[in-house]
Structure formats: C-alpha cells, structure tokens
Amino acid sequence: xxxxxxxxxxxxxxxxxxxxxxxxxxxxxxxxxxxxxxxxxxxxxxxxxxxxxxxxxxxxxxxxxxxxxxxxxxxxxxxxxxxxxxxxxxxxxxxxxxxxxxxxxxxxxxxxxxxxxxxxxxxxxxxxxxxxxxxxxxxxxxxxxxxxxxxxxxxxxxxxxxxxxxxxxxxxxxxxxxxxxxxxxxxxxxxxxxxxxxxxxxxxxxxxxxxxxxxxxxxxxxxxxxxxxxxxxxxxxxxxxxxxxxxxxxxxxxxxxxxxxxxxxxxxxxxxxxxxxxxxxxxxxxxxxxxxxxxxxxxxxxxxxxxxxxxxxxxxxxxxxxxxxxxxxxxxxxxxxxxxxxxxxxxxxxxxxxxxxxxxxxxxxxxxxxxxxxxxxxxxxxxxxxxxxxxxxxxxxxxxxxxxxxxxxxxxxxxxxxxxxxxxxxxxx
Ligand code: GDP
Ligand code: IMO
Ligand code: MG
Numbered sequence: 001x002x003x004x005x006x007x008x009x010x011x012x013x014x015x016x017x018x019x020x021x022x023x024x025x026x027x028x029x030x031x032x033x034x035x036x037x038x039x040x041x042x043x044x045x046x047x048x049x050x051x052x053x054x055x056x057x058x059x060x061x062x063x064x065x066x067x068x069x070x071x072x073x074x075x076x077x078x079x080x081x082x083x084x085x086x087x088x089x090x091x092x093x094x095x096x097x098x099x100x101x102x103x104x105x106x107x108x109x110x111x112x113x114x115x116x117x118x119x120x121x122x123x124x125x126x127x128x129x130x131x132x133x134x135x136x137x138x139x140x141x142x143x144x145x146x147x148x149x150x151x152x153x154x155x156x157x158x159x160x161x162x163x164x165x166x167x168x169x170x171x172x173x174x175x176x177x178x179x180x181x182x183x184x185x186x187x188x189x190x191x192x193x194x195x196x197x198x199x200x201x202x203x204x205x206x207x208x209x210x211x212x213x214x215x216x217x218x219x220x221x222x223x224x225x226x227x228x229x230x231x232x233x234x235x236x237x238x239x240x241x242x243x244x245x246x247x248x249x250x251x252x253x254x255x256x257x258x259x260x261x262x263x264x265x266x267x268x269x270x271x272x273x274x275x276x277x278x279x280x281x282x283x284x285x286x287x288x289x290x291x292x293x294x295x296x297x298x299x300x301x302x303x304x305x306x307x308x309x310x311x312x313x314x315x316x317x318x319x320x321x322x323x324x325x326x327x328x329x330x331x332x333x334x335x336x337x338x339x340x341x342x343x344x345x346x347x348x349x350x351x352x353x354x355x356x357x358x359x360x361x362x363x364x365x366x367x368x369x370x371x372x373x374x375x376x377x378x379x380x381x382x383x384x385x386x387x388x389x390x391x392x393x394x395x396x397x398x399x400x401x402x403x404x405x406x407x408x409x410x411x412x413x414x415x416x417x418x419x420x421x422x423x424x425x426x427x428x429x
Contacts, residue, residue, distance in 0.1 A: 017041025040300025071252020239277025
C-alpha cells in the first residue's frame with residue numbers, strides 16, 4: 001500500500017499522464033485535486049492514444065477508481081464529452097469507477113466567455129490562458145459566488161441563485177467587454193439539470209471516501225495538473241494558472257499531508273512553457289526549434305506551439321524546496337538523442353553580477369543562465385527499457401541531474417508509450 005503524489009515540476013506538460021498511467025496499474029484510487037480541463041495529459045499504449053483533460057490518468061486501468069476532488073473546477077459539458085469518448089473507445093463501465101466531490105465548483109458557459117474576453121482585452125499582455133474558464137471559476141469560488149455540484153437542484157431557490165449570477169456576468173460581458181455574446185439563463189439552467197442527471201450518481205463526499213481508502217490500506221495516487229512554476233502563489237505570477245499546483249492536494253482533496261508517502265516530481269529532460277511569462281533558459285534559436293520538432297511540443301489542450309529551452313535546475317530546485325519532493329521521474333530524454341551537447345542551467349546571474357541558485361520571486365531583472373554542459377550521446381535511446389543499455393553520455397546526464405537536484409530518479413521515460421520506460425525503483429514495476 002502506498003499513497004503517492006505526482007506533481008509537474010516545471011511549467012506543465014512534463015509527461016504526467018504517461019507516468020501516472022504507467023504506475024496506476026498498482027493503484028486502487030487515482031485522484032485529481034486542482035485545475036480543470038486546462039490540463040491535457042496524454043496516455044499512449046499499443047495503438048491507442050488519449051488526451052485526458054479532467055478524468056484522472058488511471059481511467060484506462062479497469063481496476064482503478066477515479067476521483068475528482070473538491071479542488072477541481074469541473075465543466076459538466078467537458079466532463080461528459082470526455083466520458084463519452086472513453087466509453088466509445090471500449091471502456092464501458094467507467095461511470096461506476098468515477099467519484100466526484102459534491103463540493104467541487106462548476107465551470108459554466110459564462111466562465112469560458114469571460115476567460116476569452118479577459119484575454120482579448122489584455123492585448124499585448126495576455127496571460128495566454130487555455131480559455132477554458134478556469135481562472136473565472138476559481139475567481140467566483142474565492143468571491144463566494146461559485147456554483148458547487150451540491151447546490152444544483154430543480155428548485156426556485158437554485159434558479160434564483162443562477163439568475164443573480166448570470167445577470168451579474170452578463171453585465172460584465174456587455175458593459176466591461178462590449179461582448180456580443182451573453183448567457184441565456186433558461187438555456188444554462190435546463191442544460192445543467194440534464195447534465196446533472198448523469199453526474200449526480202457519481203457525487204459523494206470524496207474526502208471521506210479517500211480517508212476510508214487510506215484507512216483500509218488501499219493504494220492511492222494523487223495526480224497534479226499543470227506544473228510547479230504555474231502555481232498561483234509560487235509561480236511566475238501573473239503568468240500562472242489559478243490554483244495551487246504545488247501544495248493543492250491538502251485543500252483540494254481534503255487529504256492530510258502526513259499521509260503521503262512519496263512525492264514524485266515529473267521532470268522533462270529539458271524545459272517547455274506554453275503561454276506568456278518568464279522563461280530564463282528559453283532557446284529562441286535552432287536548439288529551440290529542434291526541441292519543438294523532436295519533442296512534438298504542441299499543446300495537448302490548445303494545440304499551441306510550446307516554447308522550449310534547456311533544463312532549468314534553479315526553477316526545479318525551487319519546486320523541490322516548496323513541494324517536499326522525494327523522487328524524480330525523468331521524461332523525454334530520448335528527445336535529446338541527436339544533440340552534440342546538452343545543458344543544465346545551474347545558476348543565474350543578473351545585470352549587477354549577483355548570482356542566484358534558485359529562481360527568485362522578483363524576476364523583473366534579466367537573468368542570464370549559467371550552464372553546465374554535458375556531451376551528447378548522439379545515438380538512439382528511444383524505447384530503451386534497461387538502464388544498462390543507455391550510452392555512457394546519457395547516464396552522465398542522468399547522474400548530473402540527480403546530483404544537481406539532490407534527489408533520486410525512480411523512473412526514466414524513453415518514449416511516449418507505456419512500454420518505453422526504465423523503472424529504477426522496483427516498487428513501480
Ligand atoms: P502532461 O500534461 O504532463 O501529462 O504532458 P502532455 O501529455 O501534455 O505532454 C507530454 C507529451 O510528451 C505527450 O505528447 C506525451 O505522449 C509525450 N511523452 C511523454 N513521455 C515521453 C517520453 O519519454 N518521450 C517522448 N518522446 N515523448 C513523451
Ligand atoms: P498540464 O496539466 C501547460 C498554462 C496556460 C497559461 C497559464 C494560465 O497538461 O500540464 P489557465 O487556462 O490555467 O488559466 O492558463 O497556465 N497552463 C498550462 N500549461 N500545461 C498545462 O496543464 C497547463 N494548464 C494551464 O498555457 O500560460
Ligand atoms: Mg499537458
């Protein structure tokens with residue numbers, strides 16, 4: 001029995017979906033606790049490929065119970081569409097394996113419109129959100145005007161609540177943003193009630209479900225979305241998402257910190273970022289282009305090209321100190337196969353000559369990365385499953401990462417598929 005937390009340790013898209021799918025065959029429960037369908041977690045095996053946005057990445061294992069905790073913001077439409085897709089692919093019984101917190105907040109059509117309009121109005125200062133309505137939904141949660149699943153009922157009282165919210169939102173859409181789109185109250189209400197007919201049987205007090213599971217010594221895997229540097233508090237604000245990606249589990253699933261055994265940070269062997277914001281090791285040159293092409297770095301949710309650069313140990317060290325990470329799963333190392341040399345940023349220097357070991361909170365200044373350079377292996381490691389079969393130069397890079405970050409690597413991913421993996425910690429076999 002193990003209770004592990006998996007976190008993205010960079011700016012998202014580290015390969016969380018691949019690793020969670022891989023190790024969740026050992027888990028009875030797989031649990032999302034923050035974010036919403038801004039996430040895009042890819043799972044590939046045999047000839048199948050799935051992009052999971054809301055459903056936990058354990059959903060493709062028949063034994064796994066998938067939980068959406070109270071901290072996830074859930075678009076009923078996106079949820080039902082995703083469930084249908086998975087069911088059509090042959091996973092018929094999933095409804096019986098999904099539990100959703102009745103306290104989870106809803107992402108409704110006005111959140112999506114407001115996200116789009118807010119981005120449009122920012123012109124050259126766009127955050128580059130996924131426009132899935134995630135920020136506006138968390139905004140409502142904090143403002144105590146959010147709609148939670150357990151509020152939705154076919155009653156005059158709920159109709160009145162929704163009416164007040166939609167009247168307010170339509171005012172913002174029309175008067176602040178000059179938007180031509182407004183939300184129709186009756187349509188929103190009727191649609192929601194229909195969606196709830198399917199969703200209601202899946203609702204429960206998920207924190208109690210998870211506590212009981214833990215008491216009964218069941219294995220639980222918590223699945224972080226986004227990445228540490230997109231954390232609303234500790235990330236590169238304002239170019240962040242709107243949830244706590246690092247420590248969100250404790251509030252977002254109602255699960256106590258002392259019950260977690262391992263915190264595994266997923267680290268991509270280089271860095272990517274989609275959307276605006278600081279990125280000290282970004283390579284806007286042929287190296288960046290190479291990484292985009294070799295790594296197929298296009299967003300799983302929005303299809304946007306991801307910005308690419310060298311591995312940034314200063315940002316990673318910050319993620320480690322904040323999260324209490326115990327292990328690393330290294331992904332996409334095969335993308336570096338052809339490079340003559342590979343670099344890791346081990347410190348930054350600002351224009352006054354001051355050096356930094358960690359990504360500082362105040363990144364107004366230009367930070368010049370200081371790199372440690374490793375010789376490339378220039379041979380194909382894609383698909384390798386044994387550590388011994390790796391070329392010495394690749395082993396040196398892997399050892400270098402462990403030494404610089406001070407954490408052991410438990411899994412090395414050498415390709416997008418489940419089977420392209422080197423498992424170093426036998427507990428994940
Ligand atoms: P997530 O959001 O962290 O789950 O990551 P995404 O699924 O958005 O993006 C990771 C991409 O890299 C997906 O297309 C995966 O199929 C792919 N991927 C995952 N691990 C590896 C790997 O080790 N090598 C390669 N080449 N691709 C990988
Ligand atoms: P996964 O779970 C990468 C980024 C967006 C934008 C910022 C705010 O697949 O790693 P939001 O829609 O959340 O308000 O957008 O956060 N972002 C992600 N980047 N991977 C993700 O999820 C992301 N989810 C949000 O690009 O910069
Ligand atoms: Mg992703």
